[in-house]
Amino acid sequence: MEEEYESVLLIIRECFVYKIPPRTAARGYRAAEWGDLATSFLWKGRLRVVSKGRRCEIRLEDSSSGELFAMCPYEIHSNSVEAVLDSSRYFVLKIENEGRHAFIGMGFQERSDAFDFNVTLQDFVKAEKEAAERTVDTTPKKDYGLKEGQTINITIGNLGVKRSKPRSATNNNDGIVPLLPPPPS
Template sequence: MEEVEYGLLQKPDCKAYEIPPAVRSSGHLAEEWKNCIFQGKLRLVAKGKFCYIQLLARDNSLFLACQVNPKFIERTVERTKDSSRYFVLTVVTPNGSNVYIGMGFDERNDAFDFWAALLDFADRIKNEEQPVVEVAGPDLSHLQLRDGQTISLSGGNKPVVANPPATQPKLFKLRPPPK
């Protein structure tokens, strides 16, 4: 049986950049990215226990696809050190080598939505993998009614009405605030 693919996020505007190798151990800086190699749409889709970042041209042709393991998001999607709107994607080529592509959004909200969708998917997969533990409560079988046993309730002086008539709620007036 083939697993179903479903969408996690779509953003209409996304850019991809050719990035220089990181020369510092602290990570990549988006301000160094000068060569924009793609402008188009982003789709984040899930299939099974993985999600995929797809960069699509305006005609929906695939420019790039990047598989993300939800257990190791930071190995595939790294945030830049100087901006919350840009990320470095580690794309594995068919021959097994890694290619690093810069990806960014013009709007900070779009970047936040992208990162939040990745983390939400990772949490969902983590929760699905955890075994369901049923907690046994106290034995309440002695509180059950036995066959033929009944309970009668009295409401004191007020008669008990099974189906109260529908009435309009009573409005009340609030006192003015203290001076």
């Protein structure tokens, strides 16, 4: 059995976790509804995005000890990570523990961190799609080459027939190419 190795795709040194109200109707989440974002966070720590085989996990860890606070298994076709409607720096994560799940708000101080987080998840999706296409194309290729001793005979019709059209009068100089004037200086 092959042993899978972990690959760290992204580390962001500071992120914030928020308790969020339940989603109302079909509209998405809004970070403005989470209270004062500068002071009302529940937890502050480090974020690591890790891939292991064909899985991806978003891990929220203590900055100094590395102790795991929460883990969000990232699934491409689900709502495991959702961007909020009113900010590019905040997201909603579906964290899971022993079969139970909860939704938490997660945000970054800097827009560049949020951009890096988004791009990392998009790169993972792109890599997964490419890997899926490679596994689909594992059917054996047909060999259209000639086996040893095989030959191909090609008959092209009308090769022995000469032209019956008369040559034009301008082309009647017996194959001699006229001299061209010298190039302008």
